[in-house]
Amino acid sequence: MSQPSISSKRRLLFIFTAVSLVLFGLIIRLGWIQIVRGEKYKELANRYQTRDIPIPAKRGVIYDRNGKELAISASTNTVWVHPNEVDEPEKTAAVLSSILELDEETVLKKIKTSQYIVKIAPYIDDERAKAIRAERLKGISVSEDNKRFYPYGNFAAYILGHTTDDNKGMAGIELEYEKYLSGIPGRWIKNTDGAGRQLSFSTEKYHQAENGLNVVLTIDEVIQHFAEKAVQNALEVNKAKRVSVIVTDVKTGEVLAMAVKPDYDPNSPRTPIDEELKKQIETMDQEKQLEAWYAMWRNPVINDTYEPGSTFKLLTTAAALEEGVVTPQSTFVDNGYIMVAGQRIRCWRWYNPHGHQTLVEAVQNSCNPVFVELGQKMGVETFYNYLDGFGVSDITGIDLPGERKSLMYSINNVGPVELATISFGQSISVTPIQLVNAVAAIANDGKLMKPRIVKELTDDDGNVVHRFEETMIRQVISEKTSKTMREMMEAVVADGSGSHAYIPGYRVGGKTGTAQKVVGKGYAQGLYVSSFVGIAPADDPKLAILAIVDEPQGFSTYGSTTAAPIVKEVLEETLRYLDIKPKYTDKEEEEFGRAKVTIPEVRNITVKEASKILIDNNLQFNTEPEYYADENAIVVDMFPKPGANVPEKSIILLYTKPNENIPSTVEVPDLKGKTIKEVNIILNNLGLKLKISGSGLASSQYPEVGTTVETGTIISVEFKPE
Template sequence: MTSSSIISKKRLVFILIFCIISIVLFISRLVHIQLIQGLEFREKALEQWSRNIPVPAKRGIIYDRNKNTLATNISSYTVWSRPADILDAKKQSKKIADVLDMDLEEVYENVTKKQSLSIIKKWISKEDADKIRSLKIKGIEVVDDNKRYYPLGNFASHILGFTDIDNFGLYGIEKTYDSKLTGVNGRWIKMVDGKQKQLPYENEGFFEPQSGDNIVLTIDETMQHLAEKEALQALVKNKAKNVSVILMDPNNGDLLAMATKPDYDPNNRNKLLFNPEESWKPLDSEGIDEYKDIPWDKKSKLLYESWRNFSINDNYEPGSTFKIITAAAGLEEKVITEESTFHCDGYVTQIKGAKIKCWRYYNPHGSQTFVEGAQNSCNEVFVSVGLKLGEEKMHEYVEKFGFGEKTGINLTGETSGIVRPLKQMKKVNLATVSFGQGISVTPIQMVSAISAVANGGNLMKPKIMKEITNHKGELLEENEDSIIRNVISKDTSKRLLKILESVVFKGSGSKAYKAGYKIGGKTGTAQKVIDGRYANGKYIASFAGIAPVDDPKVVALVVIDEPSAGVYYGGQIAAPVAGNILKGALDYLDYIPKLSQEEKDEYENNLILVPDLKGISISEASKKLKEIELNHITYIVTPKEEDKVIDQIPKAGTEVKKDEIIELYLKNKPLNNNR
């Protein structure tokens, strides 16, 4: 056999082996594709052949505690385009733009995008949807949609919050319960060819969306209306920067109302409702237009401020409302009793180098019992209580009442306040904290702490959500009451409630008094801290109230931030607001007021004629009023003894009850105070 034949045979064998291997590899690959990767490739093919349009699910409804609707959905429509199916894009764009009142270029851009689906416009009316459908433009689909809607406008806006354009929660309840409120979107599926054109045969599929769950709040719509009305009136009347009103059921921590003014409308959250420079002034249509075209960076900052919930997002020095905590600690630790005696000479002398005055240093309260000191809101009395407790014990009660930590309420942006660490607390700090200065709290912390005093001593976790139901109304989850810790005994609670009732009946909180409603409470006035310093002329007035004190049903906290109408004392501007709210709340709860014999005697037999005090010095006026058992207050924090009275309220000749507070107006400049 020749060498050429041998070579030829080897080549044939090599080719044969190569072919056999190739066939085996090909078959193996085919088996792998068909059997092992078959499902994956079928899914990818289906993705290429099908195009689906999302059908938004209905977001869950938000109700008040009585199932009144606070946030819901309204039927709307969204226009989608399939760019590959649209013929003569310019002509069709013109038709669509005319119906939807849109810019032609914007529509044309959407219908010519290099993607399978594109939104032209969300949330159009049914009328416009019918017009678009009547055009019968191939490649244009009108899909049922849902738009979030708040039927009561700016009502409870800081609680409810708002959603984005895709109906996802961004703020408030909408944010914190977004996963519950958000449902599962449906799908409208169509089959297309390689050029993304819809295939002619019937192969569409529709998958129903699943609605989100409903949130039932603890908020009571009627009480919320009451709180918002009083908060708005207080904002405007006192020309304030902010006003916060909170109502809580002390027995379970349920928030019955939480109002912050100024506010916004979540239906149109990008529109200012109040003047940014003078936040107490609501804007009319012309005012809104004035701020319409300001730069976005400035506008966004203003809008963000309007969305802030002062009740949980901001810290403030509580002033004398914090004396309730000092009193609770003193009574619980038995360092004082109601009959403990104190002497006020106008100045705190126990701390060397510290200049701490009583608010009425120019006419000191003199000898008084602890109850009288509470009625007078005497700083010297509460400094003495704080010093008796000591730094460690006082700090312990501050923390036990929940200050310095978040309450855990399910709303966005809660802050924890500012409490000085124990190792940094000196005697002067102990003294100031005793009357509510040198400590920062949030309104929600304060109302929770006062509720612990009211309910027998248990600090409750505040609740804003009552329960969760499905779209059929079936109960899914119930928010149970939660006791964080016990802070004082029932006996201390009962004794302190009587003291607080006397503060309203006879003392500095008298403007919250409502005959027969047994309201207890404490006033507060504190100079405002800005950038770490006390700001001249800027104050926070507050009042914490409990009613009825013999069986507490409601705790109210009113905080008025930066009142600028002349008067800023909590007893003068916050107490009347709280009194109105507590009376209204008890009336709503069918409470029947009853006058005690003491009240009947006080108001029927012991009326006092107000003297004419104009032209005499504040020192003389103070002594003259004290002689006839009337109290007074001035808008000057630390007046000079020789300052003259230029006006008074009530006017001379008016009949008032014993211990009524007379407002005296002097010619001077306001300085610092805490009362």
């Protein structure tokens, strides 16, 4: 056998060496991939093979104290994209943008992102969801979702707040109780191949979403309805910038109603109800729009301060009585002014001084010099101790976001003039919730309660998970002083400036207030904040109420004629709703006493039939505005209930729903030349909605007069100044 040549051996050695080096390199590379970079490639494999589909939790329901749903989660659909699974981005973007009516470039940008999963469009209807599923687009999935919905529109907007597009709380209760309402989202995790098919060796994991807890408010939907109706009416009558009302339970600190107008619709929080404001926001840049939105969402009852004016005199009087520096029979002489540290401080009626008067009469007359004297007799330190006691120097701790502290002089900076002006409600700014809570303490035998707006948290089965108990903060004044103050407050309504809050058969106490607004560094001429704070019944207080009219521009700017009527309207309806019986004096019985009528049963019949029965029984009625009722609407509930005894001509509240068996149509009436209030009443009686543009008197409308439309149709009316 011949021996291999030297050249052959060299070639074999070269090949062996090359193969060995290649194999060694592959081993090194394999080791590098499996050992050194193993975790990274494992992560990449999991990333491209694993599909993690979010399962949103159902947001908890917000109820009023009687179980009426004020905020719910409606089922809807959300479109998602897994960018790494999309084969034809341009085609996919074109199809989606066509179905969803979105900008194609925006959709394409989301599809081409490097993220694992991206939301294309939230809250689409079932029809569009079905259309997208029918296209069978690779990398596109449509999942069930929940959208926040507020059945009553702008009802209690500043209490409920609203959510973001991602269903996160943005304001009000939605923000304050976000961690309870939101729940815990679920996940569906599975391994798939490049075509989206589930791998046979994969392990599928499904984590069920945990629904959020339900929040039960202290708010009573009926009382809130009374408050909102009164506030809206006062806003129009007084041509005011804003009107607010808050009603609390004196004994527990529970907020029963909190109404502010103008407001916004939480279902569409970035679209103002006011057409003029809407047009202004549309022309703003993004930064200005944000400022305008946050201003619109701001709850003035909690987040804003104001000078309380004469309503603050109740605190000064209570403190002075408790300290024993005066008695109700103490006498004073008003010359129209008082000199303090060389400065003349005038009474509001300086041109016609009150002259000789007792403390009771001074409270009725709201005489500034008398309260300056009370402040001087107590001194700064003592007076400030009582202000601390009434809770006006700190936040109340109410469970709503962004509560603001009062604006007060530091005690070291309070001189004789500052003490004098604070004594009658100037040079100090408080929030409405602070003032009404302090007055509630005066009425509640001197006990200051912590205000609260949430009663309890419940689960899906209605079980109470947590109950928020009433909390007494401190005893501020004695029961004796409290009783004296209630009598003095009642005298203000019976014989003083608060007569517009008088309700026959009920002992109402209160105090008016009219304060010039502070703008910049001084008081603005012609701009006022008018208010009235009240309690009822004065002999056994159940309710405390504060009404504030910001910048009234109507026939009057005084709290006695702008705010007091609001309090009367809300209290009159609320006291009857709470079944607090009127107790007429002999004089009232003669003037206001009416025969009793037993309320007949009118449920499950039409409004037309119900109205005839009620009128025949000498009763009146109103329909609940949550439905657009016409004479064919069905009465589903009523208040008071059948069988209750009420005075003749009492108003019975009828809760209605559309009659599905009778398609209802009406002719559009002529609205020209009528006020907003008149138009609203006319359309509401016909079961039509109103869309307002401008202010003043109606000048044009659409649809036109005589057009036949279905009940529930929106009638656009343009109003122009008279």
